[in-house]
Amino acid sequence: xxxxxxxxxxxxxxxxxxxxxxxxxxxxxxxxxxxxxxxxxxxxxxxxxxxxxxxxxxxxxxxxxxxxxxxxxxxxxxxxxxxxxxxxxxxxxxxxxxxxxxxxxxxxxxxxxxxxxxxxxxxxxxxxxxxxxxxxxxxxxxxxxxxxxxxxxxxxxxxxxxxxxxxxxxxxxxxxxxxxxxxxxx
Numbered sequence: 001x002x003x004x005x006x007x008x009x010x011x012x013x014x015x016x017x018x019x020x021x022x023x024x025x026x027x028x029x030x031x032x033x034x035x036x037x038x039x040x041x042x043x044x045x046x047x048x049x050x051x052x053x054x055x056x057x058x059x060x061x062x063x064x065x066x067x068x069x070x071x072x073x074x075x076x077x078x079x080x081x082x083x084x085x086x087x088x089x090x091x092x093x094x095x096x097x098x099x100x101x102x103x104x105x106x107x108x109x110x111x112x113x114x115x116x117x118x119x120x121x122x123x124x125x126x127x128x129x130x131x132x133x134x135x136x137x138x139x140x141x142x143x144x145x146x147x148x149x150x151x152x153x154x155x156x157x158x159x160x161x162x163x164x165x166x167x168x169x170x171x172x173x174x175x176x177x178x179x180x181x182x183x184x185x186x
Contacts, residue, residue, distance in 0.1 A: 015044040033066040047093040107132040
């Protein structure tokens with residue numbers, strides 16, 4: 001990808017925190033990949049000391065894959081033994097790099113440091129083994145809760161069908177309202 005002047009300015013900017021905000025498909029991942037690779041090659045940055053946060057798992061995976069590809073390209077172009085060793089170490093460290101979504105990063109911090117999160121009196125702010133649920137797991141728990149609530153409501157309606165007085169003992173009706181037992185048995 002040929003970089004624009006503005007994109008190249010991001011790549012060559014001094015090491016430090018940077019926020020890149022641009023429209024979808026504008027080349028953010030490629031620009032950030034080039035920036036990271038440049039700073040790794042200049043030995044201003046190592047994979048173990050960087051934090052890259054994205055909004056989607058796909059973007060994080062894409063960034064990781066592009067970084068590995070570019071570092072491997074640089075490795076294959078390099079003949080100097082010390083530089084090859086350094087690049088090989090950087091590539092080997094990629095699987096543990098902090099390249100993730102904001103949620104995944106926060107989850108990792110909570111998992112690793114929840115025992116240190118305490119209030120002024122020294123009380124733990126998070127229960128031991130607290131976690132942030134992945135979306136799929138959260139949806140499954142929500143569906144299980146709905147199933148349980150509706151199953152109990154259905155069982156209650158069956159009992160009211162057999163004994164309509166049960167409804168008024170549990171849920172008293174206002175004067176003139178139709179008891180739930182009458183609604184269920186109709």
